[in-house]
Structure formats: structure tokens, C-alpha cells
Amino acid sequence: MKKRVLSPRMGAFLLVAPLFFFIALFFVWPLASVMKQSVSDTAVLHILPKTAEAMSDWDGESTPSPTLQQALIDDLRAATDEQATGDMVRRLNSAQSGFRTLMAKTIKAANEAREGPVDLLEIDKKWAQPQYWKAISEALSPVTDRYLLASLDLTRDASGSIVSQPPEAAINTAIFSRTLWISALVTFFCVVLGYPYALLIVASTGWKRQLLLAAVLLPLWTSLLVRTAAWFMLLQEKGLINELLQTLAFINEPLALIFNRTGVVIAMTHVQLPLMVLPIYSVLLTIPKNLMPAAASLGAHPIRAFWRVMLPLSFRGILSGSLLVFMSALGYYITPALIGGAGDQMISYFIAFYATETANWGMASALGLVLLIITILLYAVYERLSATRERSA
Amino acid sequence: MVDIRIRFDSVSKNYGPVRVVDNLKLDIAKGEFVSLLGPSGSGKTTLLMMLAGFEEATEGQILVDGRAVNDLPSYKRDMGVVFQNYALFPHMTVGENIAFPLQMRGIGKAEIAERVARALDMVQLGHLAGRKPSQLSGGQQQRVALARALVFEPRVVLMDEPLGALDKQLREQMQLDIRALHNRLGLTIVFVTHDQGEALTMSDRIAVFNKGKIEQIGSPRDIYDEPKTRFVAEFIGETNLLEGVVDRTSAGDALVRLTNGEAITVTDAQGLTPGQPVFISIRPERIEVQDAAIASTGANAFATRVADSVYQGDHIRLQLEDGAGTPYIARLDRKSAEWPKGTAVTAIFKPADCKVVLP
The missing domain is CATH 1.10.3720.10 (MetI-like)
Incomplete structure (x- = not known):
């Protein structure tokens, strides 16, 4: 009699292993990543890591400190991936309109100066308004429920509680x-x-x-x-x-x-x-x-x-x-x-x-x-x- | 004059070019138990299906209580049918199955409950009313089917090989139970079977079917003891069939010359003419076996040898062989002498037990 190399259980497992592998690779993994997509929101955090750190000291209302401003400038200078930068701008612009021109200007100015501090308020007066900073601050959180809420025609108002979308957006x-x-x-x-x-x-x-x-x-x-x-x-x-x-x-x-x-x-x-x-x-x-x-x-x-x-x-x-x-x-x-x-x-x-x-x-x-x-x-x-x-x- | 409940008046059924029931005439009296017995394909089930209204007769009329029912749809015929595989409704409980025909007749709830309970008691299943058919044994399902077919007191009860799926012991018990119900309730029953033992046990009359025709109809005793044709003699029970030609006839007797050279005298010679080819049928239990040393041979007494002797409990089965090698089967009472294999014996066929059957 031949010596049994594999236990029956092991043999059975090997038979179905290709199927398991196939399902994991082509079904479970894509599904999981899609599900992750629906709540993940890292476009901004990915480009602005230093800003995120500095943002923790900001009170949310006053004009941001020079440290925070500088962190933003440094992040923008460090950003070399144009597509990722584009995603970041798009994401910010969807939360607060006006970001597209504002960011374009700011990135241009930051890169022209190459080094050293740049006064953001001199580039654009909008940087004095806290709502822009607030938009950045909110967009820095890596997890969001805005897509899921939007799917059900819901949104968060300024105070953060869940309300219905305005009728024109509720489709x-x-x-x-x-x-x-x-x-x-x-x-x-x-x-x-x-x-x-x-x-x-x-x-x-x-x-x-x-x-x-x-x-x-x-x-x-x-x-x-x-x-x-x-x-x-x-x-x-x-x-x-x-x-x-x-x-x-x-x-x-x-x-x-x-x-x-x-x-x-x-x-x-x-x-x-x-x-x-x-x-x-x-x-x-x-x-x-x-x-x-x-x-x-x-x-x-x-x-x-x-x-x-x-x-x-x-x-x-x-x-x-x-x-x-x-x-x-x-x-x-x-x-x-x-x-x-x-x-x-x-x-x-x-x-x-x-x-x-x-x-x-x-x-x-x-x-x-x-x-x-x-x-x-x-x-x-x-x-x-x-x-x-x-x-x- | 007996009350005729069912009359088949020259009924035929064709399936395309094949004629499965051929110009059939049959009367069934009220309260009678008639078995339609025959091999598969002999037309007996087709006849039953025509009576139930599931098949249409190609020719002829079917009358119930004197009225033609050919154009009556099956749901108006008022006949209880017990099917081969019971045909219980699997999604209903036993009680619901039995209540079904009563509900279809618009009977009130209280009366339905009472009649269902009575029907269940009749088949001794009162305790199983709430079960589904799939939770019952074959025999129990059979009883439910029976109760369902009887509960609405139909004019006729039709049974299509209802016991075929049961094991032997249960089948024999059910045969007696159905027979008892028939006697007690005075039911008119038409019972289709291919099991000759079943037909013999239960019936008032048996109609033996062959190739779409009734080969012979009569009481079980008639059918077994007085078969008219070779087919009936062979299909019902076991028999010895001897081929021969009528040699001469005289005052009620006839001498038949067999193909193996022997001659046999028969007493029932009516309608026979010399030169006519016939078969002689003799039942195994009618053959008398005697010691060859004592008995003489001649007409109706053949010198044979015991080819085998098989002990069967209630009887002994002897296989005999004559000089020409013709086999005979004899069935001996246990009390009779034992004949070891190889013994020379004389087989005696009493003229009254030798039945002339037509080929």
C-alpha cells in the first residue's frame, strides 16, 4: 500500500483552493475595495500631511497661524504628483466652491518662491475666510459618510447633523x-x-x-x-x-x-x-x-x-x-x-x-x-x- | 334482476393506430366487487380511466345507473378513485386531504369535521389527522387515500393497482381490510390489478383482460377451476398445459390424444369435435401421485419419474417427467408420502380435473 502523503482533509482543501483563490482575488478583494472607496476620503490627507498635523492646533475660527500657513505651503511644494493634486483640488472644490482658482494661484505662488515663507493672504484674500480652512480641516479626515448619505439624498448641515438634501439635489x-x-x-x-x-x-x-x-x-x-x-x-x-x-x-x-x-x-x-x-x-x-x-x-x-x-x-x-x-x-x-x-x-x-x-x-x-x-x-x-x-x- | 350500476356498451379506445380496448361489453352490479385482471398493456387501466373520465372512449357508451356519462367531466361523475401512488396532496395534512372532496361539494364545516373524523376512524388513522402525507408510511398513505375516496360516499369506487407499492404482508392485510369495507358499506368497487392472487382474494367477479378484450369473466372459483382459454389457465395460478387433438367424443366424454403420445379422457366434452386441436389444463394440486409398483398406467395414468422434490412448508412441489421428457408439476399435501428424487411414480389425472381450454 502506498503511503498517504496528504490527509484527506488537506487533499479536499487543495482541490477547492484554486476556487477560493479565484473568488478572493476577483470577487472579495474588488468588492472590499469598492466598499472602502465609498467611505474613504484620503485625497486631501494624502497631499497635505503636514497641514493635517498643524491643523490640530487651529481653533476653527481665527485666521490660521503662520505655522499652519507654512505647513500648507510646504505640502504644496512637496506635491509632485499632478493627478493626486488634481484629486485634492477637486475634492476641496466639491466641499467649498472657489477652491479651484484659489489653489491654482496658491500652488503657482508657492512654487515660484521655491523656498521660505509666503504670505497666503497676499496671494488671495480668501485665505482670510475661515470657511476655506474649515473645508480643508473637514476634508482631512480619512473616513467620510458623505457619499453614503448622498446616495440616500441626505447630507450633513453646518452643525454636522443629518438632514435631507435640498430637493434640487435629491435624485x-x-x-x-x-x-x-x-x-x-x-x-x-x-x-x-x-x-x-x-x-x-x-x-x-x-x-x-x-x-x-x-x-x-x-x-x-x-x-x-x-x-x-x-x-x-x-x-x-x-x-x-x-x-x-x-x-x-x-x-x-x-x-x-x-x-x-x-x-x-x-x-x-x-x-x-x-x-x-x-x-x-x-x-x-x-x-x-x-x-x-x-x-x-x-x-x-x-x-x-x-x-x-x-x-x-x-x-x-x-x-x-x-x-x-x-x-x-x-x-x-x-x-x-x-x-x-x-x-x-x-x-x-x-x-x-x-x-x-x-x-x-x-x-x-x-x-x-x-x-x-x-x-x-x-x-x-x-x-x-x-x-x-x-x-x- | 340485479341492479346494473355500470355498463360498458361496446366500448373501444384507440391510441393512434393502436386499439387498447376492443369493443368491450361489461355490466357491473350495484354493490359488486369486480376485478379487472390482466398483464400490463391489456387495456384494464385504460378502461378504468375511461370510467373515471380521465380518458375518452373512441367508440361505445359508458352508462352509470342507466345514464351515459361519456360527456360528463370527471369532476361531475361522483366516483372515488384510489390511485396507484395514492395521489395525496403533499401540501395538505391528512385531515385536509380527506376534507377536500367534501369542501368541493360545499358541505358545512361542522359536518366536514365530523365526516373526516369518521372516515379516519374507519381506516384507524384518527391520531394522524394533523400529519403531512410525507410523514406517513406507505400503508398509512394508502389508508388515507382510501378514506379520501370513500368519505363523500361516491356511487362507485375505482382502484388502480392501489396495493402495488406495498410489501407483501401489508398488501395481504389491506386486501382483507378493503374486502371487509366493501362488505360492510355495500360499495360498488372496480379494482384493477395484475396480481391474480389479489383478484382471487377480493373479488365477487374477475374479468380477465387480454389484448383489449375480456378473455373470461366469472367468480374466482369459475376462473380458477374452469378456465376457458389457455391464456386464462396460464395467467391465473399455476397449471400443467398439455397440447393435443380431440380423438373421439361420446356421451359427454372425449378422448384427447396428446402430442407426447399419451391419451387423456376428459368429462367436459361439450362442443368438441374430433380432429380439433385443444389444450388440457390440470392444476398441480389435482394431480394424484402413486407408487408405480401399485398403480397401473393407461389413459389418464402416466408413468413418470420424480425429477425434483421441493419442500415448501405448507406443501411439497414435485417435478415429474414422463418417458418423452414432458415435465409435469404436482403439488402435494404435506401429509402425503415423500417421493425422493428419481423414484418411478404414476401420475393420475382424474377426468373431471382435466379442463379442455381453447388455444
């Missing part, structure tokens, strides 16, 4: 509720279309069942972008659907199917339908074939038999299908972006917008985090629901 809750609403609509239509379809698949046999299943699976194997592009073609004003309806004289004017909510819901329902049909189908397969005949023999009209027997038994499939559809609908980006109008963009669009257009990583991460938390909460509710059902079953 995120509206976007979140729009996202939830579109997902709910899509889920609803997927149930309405998918459940009868799954029943049909189970009732059919042989090549018919294969054909019906293939009709569900085929779209699933097609790229999301391709399917969305196809809907883009179909739904246009001069697209197939409108042309056909007009040829058949059902309508005189083309229907508005694209760049609005209708188009988004139609396209998303089609794309998500397999995720509804497959879980329901697999649950229906487990329901014995003779239950409906049994109900009929006991005197139940087909509709009552369906209501009392078929529906309760397939509920688990509907529930998991709905969860699957709803959750993946929450994160939709391409379909609303191509087929929806400005008012149909979902939260992912704004996350992408902050990440790619304005490079506001903090805001993008915070919105992503809120979406993640909503999704986890929904999943917890689902788990609780299905657990109680199973206990009672």
Missing part, C-alpha cells in the same frame, strides 16, 4: 424607487408569461417539449447585448412591430415603443423570462402527474383544482423565479441605456456615470453599496419566507 431615492419599480414590473410580467409557459412545457411531451424548452434556453445562450440590439430594431418607430401593426391597419400612428418605459419593460421581460421559466419548470416536474386527476375525481372543477392544488405546489418555483428575475433586474444597465429614455435609467446607469464620466469613485461605490445592501436584504426576506414554508411543509 437618488427617486432613482432607487424607479429601479425597484421597473424590476417589480418586469418580475410581474415574467410571472404572468412564464408560469403558463412552464405549465405548457410540463404538459407537453417528446419533441414538443424539447422545442418549447429550446425556445426558452436559446435566448439565454445569446448575448444580452445582441438581444437588446434586436429589440432596438423591433421597437423602433419604423421597426418591425410598428410596420406590421400599421400594415394590418390596427393602428394609424406608430406606437411609441422605444426610448420610454414600455420598451424597457418589454425588452427586459423578454431577456429575463428564462430565469422565471426554468425554476418554475423544475418545480413543476416534481409535482406528481396524478394530483390533478385526483382532484377532479374528488369533485374539483379544473379551476378550483388548479387554485387549491397546482398553484400552492408550484409556489416555491414562482418565488425563486421572481427572486432571480427581480434581483438581476435591479442591476440592469445596457437595456435601459439603449432602449429607455432619460427618465428610464436605472441605478446602474448612474453608478457607471459617476465612475466613468465624473470619476467620482466615492459616489459610484456608495450607490453600489446601497444597491448591494438592498439586494441582500431582499434575499434575507426570501430565505426567511422559504424557510417558514419548508418548516410548515
Whole structure:
């Protein structure tokens, strides 16, 4: 007999180790860094370390001491990374407007003098106003909740307590509720279309069942972008659907199917339908074939038999299908972006917008985090629901 | 004249080109227990499904209490069906399952509770009303299915191999229980089975099915003792089948010349004509075995040799072989003499026990 080199436990661990490594590297780590982004705020501290030290002595109201001024000058002179400096300026400017020109001037002056003290007040009178110093002081804290608060349309007022954003800046809750609403609509239509379809698949046999299943699976194997592009073609004003309806004289004017909510819901329902049909189908397969005949023999009209027997038994499939559809609908980006109008963009669009257009990583991460938390909460509710059902079953 | 509850009037069923029930006529009296017995694919289950309304007859009429039910949907037929795998509703408790047919009939809550309790007592499951079917044993599930099919007092109870999934001991117990219920409640029961022992135990009458037709119908005693065809003789119980040709007939007797050269006299010779090919069926327990030294041979007494002797507890099973190598099986009472392997014996076939069956 061969000598056993590894204990069975160790061997099992080695088998799954690549997967662990993969998940850690490509899922856990990016997720953690995104989460960190949403609360981290080191753009200013990174450039102004000496200022941070000197700032601890400042009372917050008077004109800053020469030591503090000098620390700022030294920090600015030491800053060589232009991009990091730019981030710092952007961050300060977002807290207090006017910083962009002020900093540009100050950096220029600090670098021209090369060495020795520079009178900040001589460069710009703004340095005499404490609000600028206060903005720096607040921005020096490495952790911030401003992005997370902003995601929920909240902010801190001058005294530091949490208040609602002014209405003109409050768009995120509206976007979140729009996202939830579109997902709910899509889920609803997927149930309405998918459940009868799954029943049909189970009732059919042989090549018919294969054909019906293939009709569900085929779209699933097609790229999301391709399917969305196809809907883009179909739904246009001069697209197939409108042309056909007009040829058949059902309508005189083309229907508005694209760049609005209708188009988004139609396209998303089609794309998500397999995720509804497959879980329901697999649950229906487990329901014995003779239950409906049994109900009929006991005197139940087909509709009552369906209501009392078929529906309760397939509920688990509907529930998991709905969860699957709803959750993946929450994160939709391409379909609303191509087929929806400005008012149909979902939260992912704004996350992408902050990440790619304005490079506001903090805001993008915070919105992503809120979406993640909503999704986890929904999943917890689902788990609780299905657990109680199973206990009672 | 007995009350006819169910009448199949020339009923046929085709699945595409295949005819599974062929021009079938059958009357079932009120309060009768009729078994439909046959191998799988013989059409017995299809007939039951047509009666329950799950399948449509291609031709012919099915009448219940004199009225055609062909166009009546199954939920209006008022028939209790016990399915092969019970078909209990897994999401309902035992009590809810039994209450279901009563709820469908709009019966009041108090009466439902009372009738469910009575039905559960009838099958001795009163203490399990709150359980889910998955928490019960096979036998208990079977009883629940039975209670559910009986609780609404249907005109007819249909059972589709209801005991097939149970082990032997439980099956035999249930056979007696169902029989007792039938006697006590005066139920009309149509019972489908492929188990001939089950059919013999329970039925008033047995209809033996073969290839979509009824091969023979009669009391268990008729079917076992007086099989009319080779199929029935072979399907019900064990038998010795001897092939031959009618040699001559005379006043109720006939002499049949067997293919192995021997001749047999039979008493039941009605309708036989010389030259007609027939089979002789004789049940193993009807063969008499005697010491070759004492008994003489001739018609109905063959010289044989014991090829094997198997002790079976309540009986002894002898395998005999005649000079031409034809095997016979005899079943001996334990009290009879033991015949060791190799002994020369005479097998005697009493003319009254030799049944002529048609090929």
C-alpha cells in the first residue's frame, strides 16, 4: 500500500483552493475595495500631511497661524504628483466652491518662491475666510459618510447633523424607487408569461417539449447585448412591430415603443423570462402527474383544482423565479441605456456615470453599496419566507 | 334482476393506430366487487380511466345507473378513485386531504369535521389527522387515500393497482381490510390489478383482460377451476398445459390424444369435435401421485419419474417427467408420502380435473 502523503482533509482543501483563490482575488478583494472607496476620503490627507498635523492646533475660527500657513505651503511644494493634486483640488472644490482658482494661484505662488515663507493672504484674500480652512480641516479626515448619505439624498448641515438634501439635489431615492419599480414590473410580467409557459412545457411531451424548452434556453445562450440590439430594431418607430401593426391597419400612428418605459419593460421581460421559466419548470416536474386527476375525481372543477392544488405546489418555483428575475433586474444597465429614455435609467446607469464620466469613485461605490445592501436584504426576506414554508411543509 | 350500476356498451379506445380496448361489453352490479385482471398493456387501466373520465372512449357508451356519462367531466361523475401512488396532496395534512372532496361539494364545516373524523376512524388513522402525507408510511398513505375516496360516499369506487407499492404482508392485510369495507358499506368497487392472487382474494367477479378484450369473466372459483382459454389457465395460478387433438367424443366424454403420445379422457366434452386441436389444463394440486409398483398406467395414468422434490412448508412441489421428457408439476399435501428424487411414480389425472381450454 502506498503511503498517504496528504490527509484527506488537506487533499479536499487543495482541490477547492484554486476556487477560493479565484473568488478572493476577483470577487472579495474588488468588492472590499469598492466598499472602502465609498467611505474613504484620503485625497486631501494624502497631499497635505503636514497641514493635517498643524491643523490640530487651529481653533476653527481665527485666521490660521503662520505655522499652519507654512505647513500648507510646504505640502504644496512637496506635491509632485499632478493627478493626486488634481484629486485634492477637486475634492476641496466639491466641499467649498472657489477652491479651484484659489489653489491654482496658491500652488503657482508657492512654487515660484521655491523656498521660505509666503504670505497666503497676499496671494488671495480668501485665505482670510475661515470657511476655506474649515473645508480643508473637514476634508482631512480619512473616513467620510458623505457619499453614503448622498446616495440616500441626505447630507450633513453646518452643525454636522443629518438632514435631507435640498430637493434640487435629491435624485437618488427617486432613482432607487424607479429601479425597484421597473424590476417589480418586469418580475410581474415574467410571472404572468412564464408560469403558463412552464405549465405548457410540463404538459407537453417528446419533441414538443424539447422545442418549447429550446425556445426558452436559446435566448439565454445569446448575448444580452445582441438581444437588446434586436429589440432596438423591433421597437423602433419604423421597426418591425410598428410596420406590421400599421400594415394590418390596427393602428394609424406608430406606437411609441422605444426610448420610454414600455420598451424597457418589454425588452427586459423578454431577456429575463428564462430565469422565471426554468425554476418554475423544475418545480413543476416534481409535482406528481396524478394530483390533478385526483382532484377532479374528488369533485374539483379544473379551476378550483388548479387554485387549491397546482398553484400552492408550484409556489416555491414562482418565488425563486421572481427572486432571480427581480434581483438581476435591479442591476440592469445596457437595456435601459439603449432602449429607455432619460427618465428610464436605472441605478446602474448612474453608478457607471459617476465612475466613468465624473470619476467620482466615492459616489459610484456608495450607490453600489446601497444597491448591494438592498439586494441582500431582499434575499434575507426570501430565505426567511422559504424557510417558514419548508418548516410548515 | 340485479341492479346494473355500470355498463360498458361496446366500448373501444384507440391510441393512434393502436386499439387498447376492443369493443368491450361489461355490466357491473350495484354493490359488486369486480376485478379487472390482466398483464400490463391489456387495456384494464385504460378502461378504468375511461370510467373515471380521465380518458375518452373512441367508440361505445359508458352508462352509470342507466345514464351515459361519456360527456360528463370527471369532476361531475361522483366516483372515488384510489390511485396507484395514492395521489395525496403533499401540501395538505391528512385531515385536509380527506376534507377536500367534501369542501368541493360545499358541505358545512361542522359536518366536514365530523365526516373526516369518521372516515379516519374507519381506516384507524384518527391520531394522524394533523400529519403531512410525507410523514406517513406507505400503508398509512394508502389508508388515507382510501378514506379520501370513500368519505363523500361516491356511487362507485375505482382502484388502480392501489396495493402495488406495498410489501407483501401489508398488501395481504389491506386486501382483507378493503374486502371487509366493501362488505360492510355495500360499495360498488372496480379494482384493477395484475396480481391474480389479489383478484382471487377480493373479488365477487374477475374479468380477465387480454389484448383489449375480456378473455373470461366469472367468480374466482369459475376462473380458477374452469378456465376457458389457455391464456386464462396460464395467467391465473399455476397449471400443467398439455397440447393435443380431440380423438373421439361420446356421451359427454372425449378422448384427447396428446402430442407426447399419451391419451387423456376428459368429462367436459361439450362442443368438441374430433380432429380439433385443444389444450388440457390440470392444476398441480389435482394431480394424484402413486407408487408405480401399485398403480397401473393407461389413459389418464402416466408413468413418470420424480425429477425434483421441493419442500415448501405448507406443501411439497414435485417435478415429474414422463418417458418423452414432458415435465409435469404436482403439488402435494404435506401429509402425503415423500417421493425422493428419481423414484418411478404414476401420475393420475382424474377426468373431471382435466379442463379442455381453447388455444
